[in-house]
Amino acid sequence: MKKLIAGVVLGVGLTAMAHGAGDPEAGEKSAAGCVACHGAGGAKPMMGAYPKLSGLGEKYLYQQLVAIKEGDRQIAEMTGLLDDMSNDDLQDLAAYFDDQDMTVQQADPDLVDEGQAIFRGGNLASGVPACSGCHSPQGDGNAPAGYPRLGGQNAEYLEKQLKAYRDGERDGGQNAFIMMDVAAKLSDSEIEAVASYISGLN
Numbered sequence: 001m002k003k004l005i006a007g008v009v010l011g012v013g014l015t016a017m018a019h020g021a022g023d024p025e026a027g028e029k030s031a032a033g034c035v036a037c038h039g040a041g042g043a044k045p046m047m048g049a050y051p052k053l054s055g056l057g058e059k060y061l062y063q064q065l066v067a068i069k070e071g072d073r074q075i076a077e078m079t080g081l082l083d084d085m086s087n088d089d090l091q092d093l094a095a096y097f098d099d100q101d102m103t104v105q106q107a108d109p110d111l112v113d114e115g116q117a118i119f120r121g122g123n124l125a126s127g128v129p130a131c132s133g134c135h136s137p138q139g140d141g142n143a144p145a146g147y148p149r150l151g152g153q154n155a156e157y158l159e160k161q162l163k164a165y166r167d168g169e170r171d172g173g174q175n176a177f178i179m180m181d182v183a184a185k186l187s188d189s190e191i192e193a194v195a196s197y198i199s200g201l202n
Helices: 002-019 024-038 058-069 088-097 109-121 155-166 176-183 188-199
Strands: none
Touching: 024 088, 058 088, 109 188, 155 176, 155 188
């Protein structure tokens, strides 16, 4: 019994380290180079097509940084920016951005009803699952699973990413195939509506 309890404690401890291993203070120094595109704390990008990085989830952020560095996720604007960073540096950077507060946008009132219906209930007719199933009803994500926080994210960025998943342009990373399957069933109007709704979700 003691061995079983020790194993569970050790497993929980290792899981906690895996999901929160970075040092936000160390990551803040590296984040200075990100301000030009993503704004202070990653919360106010210079363009709507750029993502907010604040509060997305350390595991998700780390996975994306690694994928970008290794070329599994191609982002022209990020080319070469992470080349000199170690995995520890990327973990610290992820921890820093996750530690920042996400600011919330204002959803388009004309799109709220459709967007909310898709986010909370999906589309039974076309087989679209509810976004809230993985990303939580409040859009807070699921940090241990590596599912990012969505609530407050730029609508323009969300639209761009959903279309990239749908078109097979974003196919790298652990959960890409889940999102590719979901996005393949979304119309342009549904993508616009759910992206707008999510941008105002808190």
